[in-house]
Amino acid sequence: MEYGHIPPSGEELVKEIERLKKERNAVILVHNYQFEEVQAIGDFVGDSLELSRKAASLDADVIVFCGVHFMAETAAILAPDKTVLLPVAAADCPMARMATAQEIRRIKEEHPGSVVVTYVNSTAETKAEADYCCTSANAAKIVQKIGEDKEIVFAPDQHLGEWVTQARRGNVTLWPGYCPVHVRLTVDDIEKARERHPDALVMVHPECRLDVCQEADIVASTGGMVRRVKELPAGTRLIIGTELGMISRLRRERPDLEYIPASNDLVCTDMKMTRLVNVWEALRDMKHRITVPPETAARARLSIERMLEVS
Numbered sequence: 684m685e686y687g688h689i690p691p692s693g694e695e696l697v698k699e700i701e702r703l704k705k706e707r708n709a710v711i712l713v714h715n716y717q718f719e720e721v722q723a724i725g726d727f728v729g730d731s732l733e734l735s736r737k738a739a740s741l742d743a744d745v746i747v748f749c750g751v752h753f754m755a756e757t758a759a760i761l762a763p764d765k766t767v768l769l770p771v772a773a774a775d776c777p778m779a780r781m782a783t784a785q786e787i788r789r790i791k792e793e794h795p796g797s798v799v800v801t802y803v804n805s806t807a808e809t810k811a812e813a814d815y816c817c818t819s820a821n822a823a824k825i826v827q828k829i830g831e832d833k834e835i836v837f838a839p840d841q842h843l844g845e846w847v848t849q850a851r852r853g854n855v856t857l858w859p860g861y862c863p864v865h866v867r868l869t870v871d872d873i874e875k876a877r878e879r880h881p882d883a884l885v886m887v888h889p890e891c892r893l894d895v896c897q898e899a900d901i902v903a904s905t906g907g908m909v910r911r912v913k914e915l916p917a918g919t920r921l922i923i924g925t926e927l928g929m930i931s932r933l934r935r936e937r938p939d940l941e942y943i944p945a946s947n948d949l950v951c952t953d954m955k956m957t958r959l960v961n962v963w964e965a966l967r968d969m970k971h972r973i974t975v976p977p978e979t980a981a982r983a984r985l986s987i988e989r990m991l992e993v994s
């Protein structure tokens with residue numbers, strides 16, 4: 684069907700995406716925080732770690748990454764022979780821009796001999812300066828692997844870094860970055876939610892502040908949350924402290940549980956930029972291609988591969 688400049692809508696739009704996907708030999712990867720309509724057309728829906736692994740193993744010519752810039756960049760690093768498309772060029776993670784490669788080089792000079800761990804929510808240039816990359820799913824494992832005689836520099840998320848290093852005896856330097864969405868959740872929000880739903884379990888993401896994590900019954904990455912709900916008895920009520928899109932994902936996995944947002948304020952506007960029409964345009968026009976210069980990609984790949992070996 685010829686649409687000219689008027690995009691299709693509804694079922695027709697989904698059919699067109701499917702048709703273009705076949706024509707391009709493309710695969711659609713979707714982060715758990717995306718709108719439900721986007722999650723519904725994903726070939727794989729998951730967290731950063733799950734999607735990174737997928738990107739590396741896919742048999743496709745094109746990867747459409749429905750998420751934010753650093754995720755598509757990580758896919759481009761792990762799958763250099765594939766074309767990686769980000770449907771909305773402006774979709775970016777503010778936290779990933781809070782530590783530059785230049786700043787990481789400076790802190791390495793100030794802390795000689797330290798081991799630099801960068802959260803996957805960082806730019807390719809920053810990953811290229813790191814010894815290890817990590818995600819919220821495997822950060823604790825990576826930190827444990829590093830001997831306590833070594834100093835760790837953890838960037839850019841101070842809250843994830845604080846959560847996974849709290850029991851560590853060795854020196855830790857936390858970069859002062861944060862997720863502007865998760866940082867909004869407060870202990871007061873959790874206490875109020877518990878008062879309203881005293882029988883519910885509280886499950887939060889480790890990008891939340893340390894005092895919020897300490898108040899929770901479960902602290903887990905989004906992939907970890909999916910695994911945890913699969914184990915819970917039918918009818919369990921959960922107060923969810925992460926980006927609201929996660930509730931759609933959890934509901935699909937376990938529709939027999941009840942999900943209560945810890946706060947209605949936890950919306951990542953960057954994650955919510957992508958709509959179905961953007962996915963269609965991306966496949967139609969092969970935009971926006973995300974590439975990483977080969978020398979940066981080679982160095983960043985080392986820190987990502989070290990992470991994948993550990994987890």
Ligand code: SF4
Pocket residue numbers: 751775776777778779804862863864865890926951952953954
């Ligand atoms: S939820 Fe936070 S960490 Fe995730 S993409 Fe949005 S701003 Fe970045």
